[in-house]
Amino acid sequence: KAGVTQTPRYLIKTRGQQVTLSCSPISGHRSVSWYQQTPGQGLQFLFEYFSETQRNKGNFPGRFSGRQFSNSRSEMNVSTLELGDSALYLCASSLDSGSAKQYFGPGTRLTVT
């Protein structure tokens, strides 16, 4: 069974631009969670989507948003990029919402200049 895939793997953007990252979960998994990892803050939960609905949201500004499609694929969007948004963005999938056993993708490395 294929693992979690994320595209693109690397991205360079300029301050003020917006970006969309994509995540395809493991086949049959219905929950997708997003995390941001930076050297200063570590791994932080962004939000979770299940059945096309946001189930929970971390402490991030409204510039960070996401959505989930009927096939469970998910996208996250960051608008008006700031230098501090440079990070590794990780997506994790699980069978159902609320599961602590999650499978992570390789991440998208976003650099904002």
Next chain:
Amino acid sequence: DAKTTQPTSMDCAEGRAANLPCNHSTISGNEYVYWYRQIHSQGPQYIIHGLKNNETNEMASLIITEDRKSSTLILPHATLRDTAVYYCIVRAITGTASKLTFGTGTRLQVTL
């Protein structure tokens, strides 16, 4: 979710057992202990989880003390590929959301 405390870093010789401790003195009765690891610049990888009995899988063993206030992850024969940051997470097996709270973890360095 209960708070966890782990040493910042540990070293282990290749071929020896790596024993990674975790303290979780405020763990609740319905909370499990989960271990994940993150090899440099990759996504975290689930290793093992347990409630109160010792658990073993193909990757590692998990020993939880009888009072459940601490646990130890054991990699029986560490290899260079086990060099990673290991995270101990305590939370209910299911909940209202899939949020995992990662601490700073233990950086395990396996050396020749």
